[in-house]
Amino acid sequence: MHEGNLVICDQEQQYARNLLQMFARNREAGIQMYLFHTVEEVERFAEQKPVHTLLIDKEYPPELREQIPAAERYVLITSRQDPLAENEEGVYRYQSAEAIWLQMRHEPAEAQDGRTSESEKPCTGERRKKQQNSGTDERGNSLTKANTDERRQAQHDPKTDPDPDELPEPKPDGRKQKASAGFSTGTKGELIGVYSPVHRIGKTRFALELGREMAKKEPVLYLNLEEYAGGSYYFPDQTGQTLADLLYYSRQEKGNLGLRISTMAGQDGALDYILPMPYVQDMQGISGEEWLGLFGQILENCIYQKVILDLGDSVDGLFQILEACHTVYTPYIEDGAARAKLNQYAENLRKTGREQVLERTIQKKLKQR
Structure with missing residues (x-):
């Protein structure tokens, strides 16, 4: 993650506010954080200030994401099959905010045995293209339709995937908040x-x-x-x-x-x-x-x-x-x-x-x- 302007763009407003507040606890000198809920808002911001790091919801189509100029581009994904451009890096949405922060800081999260967790290694559009050409994923698993569907089903298991609404709530003020105010x-x-x-x-x-x-x-x-x-x-x-x-x-x-x-x-x-x-x-x-x-x-x-x-x-x-x-x-x-x-x-x-x-x-x- 570059020092400078970190921009988050996500349609799930409560999840995004929680993520922003958790990031703020780890914020380092030289990093300014901004939150939006539409690509149009980010584009208007980018006309005035540079976007050094972009973290954006995969629900925004790739062609819209590409319109935003950013030095580093991360996409919140729910499956490794979600489409990414070559200059985008996938970040799994349903993991801890600390794990997301570490990935964006290029500090991979560690597994219990102290080694880098394979599941936390970044998934990029360029890497995925190589995997598709070879027919395997990062772990050497076959990318056949049956195996892909099986993994996709496991990734979307409601029994194991945490609900974003269950993330720690910011201190309530009793009013509807507009997080996009913060840029x-x-x-x-x-x-x-x-x-x-x-x-x-x-x-x-x-x-x-x-x-x-x-x-x-x-x-x-x-x-x-x-x-x-x-x-x-x-x-x-x-x-x-x-x-x-x-x-x-x-x-x-x-x-x-x-x-x-x-x-x-x-x-x-x-x-x-x-x-x-x-x-x-x-x-x-x-x-x-x-x-x-x-x-x-x-x-x-x-x-x-x-x-x-x-x-x-x-x-x-x-x-x-x-x-x-x-x-x-x-x-x-x-x-x-x-x-x-x-x-x-x-x-x-x-x-x-x-x-x-x-x-x-x-x-x-x-x-x-």
Whole structure:
């Protein structure tokens, strides 16, 4: 396995998350791990960053796997008869994560007598072609149809094959997780601010609808930075980790925040979100510089092309954050008081030298409820 970017692409999401977490325990310096569930996601990643090592499910057809540029290519197989390209190496799916890791590190697992286990020797497309030409496998066994079928039946014996769902579970957070969150784009995405000085007009609903629409085309993360976000209404399942936890991890794990977010992010359709802070005192204790540092880490280390910030008045450094946004959406309603507040807000921006925020602002008229 090369140092650099290790990419896992697997349709069995729970199995893949377990495998990623077990790999993370053995992770060495210089290796960054990323998890996807579609070839399209990997291809988009490969356009931005090199794929040094690819571990991919055999359920993706060989012609699709070949489209992914990778220095080393491993395929999770369930049978030695699964088709492999010449530059691919088969890794048996139903073995321990440690055995898979050792094979990818070119350190074959050992049998009980200390010798290298034949069953753990890598199966490559090139080796298989030689075996087929000779009519034997690695052990010298005949590759006749009868023997092949017998071995295939033994390999798929439900009494002996462990169920991937029986692998140790990661610590549950009670929410559906989107593991594909844990990779870097290599180029910074955009911060999208949603802020209005006019309150109780459906701003959060607008921000979520905006995020869902954007998420149909590209990865999007929604963060609520309001003092009273009403998270239990918009996200009824409140058993998971919150934005406060993400800030803590960002201070501790600057190099691997993408992997951490992959285990924290909930989903609303295609939109990812982190639960808002439950206590306004915690929100008010975070400086504007720290918020901007967190957003920078997310854009640098995660998949997200857009990070939607649903901003409230109590967040420290509000104008700084608005300045950092590529676009600012300002919802409003047609009302005399609302118009007066918008004018006062705009005047404050001008007087503090932040006219560029107004230049990047899109005002959205909402229907009065």
